Amino acid sequence: MNRTGMGRSAFQLLNYALLACVAIACVAPLVNVLAISLSESAYAAAGSVKLWPVHFTIESYIYAFQDKLLLPSYWISVQRVALGVAINMFLTILVAYPLSKEVREFRLRTYYVWLLFITILFNGGLIPWYVTIRQLNLMDSLWALILPSAVPVFNCILLLNFFRQLPKELQESAHVDGAGHWTILWRIMVPLSKPALATLVLFACVNHWNAWFDGLILMKRPEHYPLQTYLQTKVISFNANALLGATKEELESLMAVSDRTLKAAQIFLAALPIMCVYPFLQKYFVKGIVMGSVKE
Amino acid sequence: MKKGYASRMWAREWPMHLMMLPAVLLIVLFSYIPFAGLAIAFERFNPSKGFFGSPFVGWDNFEYVVKMPGFGQVLWNTVYIACMKIAGGLLVPVAFALLLNEVVSTKFKRTVQTLIYLPHFLSWVILGGVLTDILSPSGGLVSSLLGWLGADPVFFLGDEKTFPYVLVVTDIWKEFGFGTIIYLAAITSINPVLYEAALCDGASRWRQVWHITLPGMAPIIVLMMTLSLGNVLNAGFDQVFNLYSPVVYRTGDILDTLVYRLGLVDAQYGVATAVGLFKSVVSSFCIVVSYICAYRFANYRIF
Numbered sequence: 001m002n003r004t005g006m007g008r009s010a011f012q013l014l015n016y017a018l019l020a021c022v023a024i025a026c027v028a029p030l031v032n033v034l035a036i037s038l039s040e041s042a043y044a045a046a047g048s049v050k051l052w053p054v055h056f057t058i059e060s061y062i063y064a065f066q067d068k069l070l071l072p073s074y075w076i077s078v079q080r081v082a083l084g085v086a087i088n089m090f091l092t093i094l095v096a097y098p099l100s101k102e103v104r105e106f107r108l109r110t111y112y113v114w115l116l117f118i119t120i121l122f123n124g125g126l127i128p129w130y131v132t133i134r135q136l137n138l139m140d141s142l143w144a145l146i147l148p149s150a151v152p153v154f155n156c157i158l159l160l161n162f163f164r165q166l167p168k169e170l171q172e173s174a175h176v177d178g179a180g181h182w183t184i185l186w187r188i189m190v191p192l193s194k195p196a197l198a199t200l201v202l203f204a205c206v207n208h209w210n211a212w213f214d215g216l217i218l219m220k221r222p223e224h225y226p227l228q229t230y231l232q233t234k235v236i237s238f239n240a241n242a243l244l245g246a247t248k249e250e251l252e253s254l255m256a257v258s259d260r261t262l263k264a265a266q267i268f269l270a271a272l273p274i275m276c277v278y279p280f281l282q283k284y285f286v287k288g289i290v291m292g293s294v295k296e
Numbered sequence: 297m298k299k300g301y302a303s304r305m306w307a308r309e310w311p312m313h314l315m316m317l318p319a320v321l322l323i324v325l326f327s328y329i330p331f332a333g334l335a336i337a338f339e340r341f342n343p344s345k346g347f348f349g350s351p352f353v354g355w356d357n358f359e360y361v362v363k364m365p366g367f368g369q370v371l372w373n374t375v376y377i378a379c380m381k382i383a384g385g386l387l388v389p390v391a392f393a394l395l396l397n398e399v400v401s402t403k404f405k406r407t408v409q410t411l412i413y414l415p416h417f418l419s420w421v422i423l424g425g426v427l428t429d430i431l432s433p434s435g436g437l438v439s440s441l442l443g444w445l446g447a448d449p450v451f452f453l454g455d456e457k458t459f460p461y462v463l464v465v466t467d468i469w470k471e472f473g474f475g476t477i478i479y480l481a482a483i484t485s486i487n488p489v490l491y492e493a494a495l496c497d498g499a500s501r502w503r504q505v506w507h508i509t510l511p512g513m514a515p516i517i518v519l520m521m522t523l524s525l526g527n528v529l530n531a532g533f534d535q536v537f538n539l540y541s542p543v544v545y546r547t548g549d550i551l552d553t554l555v556y557r558l559g560l561v562d563a564q565y566g567v568a569t570a571v572g573l574f575k576s577v578v579s580s581f582c583i584v585v586s587y588i589c590a591y592r593f594a595n596y597r598i599f
Binding site (some may be wrong): 005008011012015016018019020023024026027028029030032033038045046047048050075091092095097098101105106107108110115116117119120121123124125126129130131133134135136147148149150151153156157165180181182184206209210211213217228229231232235236260263264266271274275278279281282 | 305309311312313316318319320322325326330331332333336347392395398399400407408412413414415417418419420422428429430431436437442473533534537540568572576583598
């Protein structure tokens with residue numbers, strides 16, 4: 001008994017240590033980048049910054065804001081999230097309600113469900129998608145970032161499954177009292193689904209905020225780039241172009257050039273909004289993930 | 297009488313059709329019209345002539361792709377990287393959830409959870425920037441750590457040999473926290489009476505994990521396994537695109553990045569669409585099989 005007790009505490013000690021190490025490994029890279037962004041560039045270039053700034057300065061942030069494209073790209077991202085999420089949610093709710101009905105209540109339900117489901121099973125791929133958007137003359141407009149992903153099919157399915165779990169009697173009694181579908185949806189279903197809707201809003205926000213590739217290929221002018229696309233062109237594409245055809249030694253020196261603090265500042269500015277809301281979101285995200293995966 | 301029934305049904309159903317209308321229109325525009333656009337794969341596509349006005353060339357684009365040097369390698373890279381990600385992405389969260397479940401202190405547990413899924417919410421653009429910095433051989437966090445341990449710095453992102461493994465490890469790093477939540481939820485839904493009974497029978501901690509916790513998690517593990525089958529050709533465009541460079545194309549180039557470069561950089565629309573169509577067809581097959589398996593083995597129905 002005593003031996004198993006000893007073994008148990010040894011295991012617990014090791015386990016705590018391991019978990020703590022992994023948890024640190026998840027955030028240390030981000031802390032490192034933050035520390036670099038707040039250090040003097042000579043020290044950052046020399047690689048002497050670890051998890052705490054060396055010779056604290058906010059010069060890199062002043063530098064980052066001097067770029068005339070930074071603030072507009074923030075504004076585009078904010079518009080995109082506000083408008084995009086509103087449209088996503090409106091359409092998700094509108095789609096989930098009829099599809100949560102039984103076939104006898106809504107005879108074409110099965111056909112609509114398949115119309116949506118096929119888009120999960122098969123997609124046309126990048127090029128036809130791109131050409132379609134170009135033919136529709138959406139290039140270079142904010143709508144190109146919003147309309148193609150306006151109907152989040154997975155979210156619709158999550159919400160329709162949630163609607164189906166709500167007691168049917170509520171809808172039936174409202175129907176008897178003369179309420180139409182529109183009233184039932186907005187006065188009964190939506191208020192009852194607030195936690196589920198909150199989760200979906202957050203999913204949609206993060207998706208829109210983090211999207212970068214559509215901005216890169218659908219926006220022609222850099223003034224129209226959302227923030228993540230702006231960051232991509234500043235921090236990553238620059239590297240890739242500079243590296244084209246370079247030897248290994250050249251590569252190593254190029255990657256070390258001293259705009260390191262500037263890049264770190266730009267990275268951090270783009271990550272900041274998510275990091276600010278993150279502690280508040282996580283409660284809902286845990287709920288949402290569980291809602292989506294462990295279905296009754 | 298019959299007509300009365302039909303019009304009554306219509307009166308009840310038309311608001312629901314109206315609710316579906318905007319979404320259906322958008323889906324047709326942005327998902328179904330691109331299906332028609334797959335015709336590009338069989339054409340020498342000319343953007344000014346549109347999907348159906350361009351000259352038809354049959355299987356020429358596919359022949360070109362198959363003969364293209366390096367296509368086999370790209371296909372291999374895609375499957376290799378994707379499969380390693382699938383395996384790691386299943387095992388690591390399960391193991392981590394089991395370890396986290398052994399923790400007694402709720403505060404510690406919650407703190408660890410909060411920290412491990414932070415990377416999930418950041419885009420690959422941000423993480424690409426972060427990783428390029430910390431993996432840099434001169435002065436990056438990782439190489440200073442290696443130096444501290446007495447090892448030579450490694451140029452992780454600039455070396456063909458290490459690049460695919462960097463992709464796998466960083467992908468698991470980003471996503472395992474998210475998976476852990478799902479498995480932890482499954483563990484907490486196991487009836488505690490089972491553990492009490494096992495304790496009475498004198499079962500050790502190991503035995504309890506083996507005979508109660510793991511079987512309790514089995515349905516969700518099987519479900520995740522089957523659903524991940526659909527990703528055999530998804531090696532992660534966002535990640536690769538933000539981390540790779542021409543020096544690692546040989547081992548790091550995947551189908552999606554190839555499509556991007558062929559189509560949008562070189563403007564070889566037909567060839568790029570052919571590669572994309574190939575990927576879509578194989579992926580769809582895998583997804584359909586995965587849903588059938590999920591339905592058979594985990595009793596999972598998506599709607």
